[in-house]
Amino acid sequence: MDKKSKSHEPICSKCPIMPDTMFNVCGFEVLDADLQNKTVETYEKNAVMFHEGDECRGVFCVYAGVIKVTRKDVTGAERILQFAKPGDLLGIPATVTRQAYHNSAHVLEATSVCHIAKEDFIDFMKKNPEFSLRVMKFFSKRIDYMEKKAKFVEExxxxxxxxxxxxxxxxxxxxxxxxxxxxxxxxxxxxxxxxxxxxxxxxxxxxxxxxxxxxxxxxxxxxxxxxxxxxxxxxxxx
CATH class of the missing domain: 1.10.10.10 (Winged helix-like DNA-binding domain superfamily/Winged helix DNA-binding domain)
Known part of the structure; x- marks a missing residue:
């Protein structure tokens, strides 16, 4: 992991990116109270936020920048799964399943993210069932996207x-x-x-x-x- 700096993040209710995130189903008071321990991490171009197989530190909400998310195929070559944008959340699968990161996150342009520790994110899901439902939909859409992409590439x-x-x-x-x-x-x-x-x-x-x-x-x-x-x-x- 290559980090440039780390500091406390302003409250969610004042974040211009929040309406574009999965957290938009939650009220400001809930977000400010339950996610008050999150921090901001900034990364320079060509840094790697986390590698596939790294111990999971939690979830990252992209505030600014460009990130490519990759995973190794059976030959060991890295394949790009997505290009992340502001508002996207990275690291959800590993956090929810309590496993190592399933993929890698490479910074293509200077990037700023909010980091939510693993246990804080899981506790937030337990307290907020509507958000938990949003996470379930995330997994469903992820599977559907990968299946459609494979078919599209083939045909x-x-x-x-x-x-x-x-x-x-x-x-x-x-x-x-x-x-x-x-x-x-x-x-x-x-x-x-x-x-x-x-x-x-x-x-x-x-x-x-x-x-x-x-x-x-x-x-x-x-x-x-x-x-x-x-x-x-x-x-x-x-």
Missing amino acids: TPLAGRLADMLLMLKQTYGINDQSELNVSIATADLANFVNADQGALIVELKKMSNEKILAIHNNRIQFLSIEKLEELIRPTQE
Whole structure:
């Protein structure tokens, strides 16, 4: 684990990210009272918040930054499961099951998170049944997502998988006034997420650039035609 600093976190009721988290089913008074011991941890780019197999320290609520979550496959290669955004909670499965972390969290851009200790999170679930139900839904959606992703990767050509991922990143992190993605993701990570060879992915990106679907400036992807990206996905969904 690579930590930059650690300090006490302001109360939840004043946090602008709280409405975008799983905690939004709880009242401010409950959050401020039951989660008063949480702390803020900040991480520099390229730090690792936790490694797969590390002893679980609890849950992390992302306040700012970009994080890629990975897990090793049967060959030992790391596969990207998701790109986390502000409002996402990391470490829930390991915390609830009291096991080691099931995956790794790599910081792609300077990141700030709220850390909730393992026992504090479990106690919070016991005290707040509505939040516990939200956690159950989280596990259900997680399983459904992984099953759908596996099927999508198997049945969809690279162009469609890449288009789907780019639109997902746009929805997750947003774009600036020039229609450029607000985050810079390495081509190796893009290829990993869509289960493709990096060389093949670069060829597909160049093809999309030639067809005026997107452009790349200083490692930032600029969206030129959302409609054409959607068309690359649509045939597999009809």
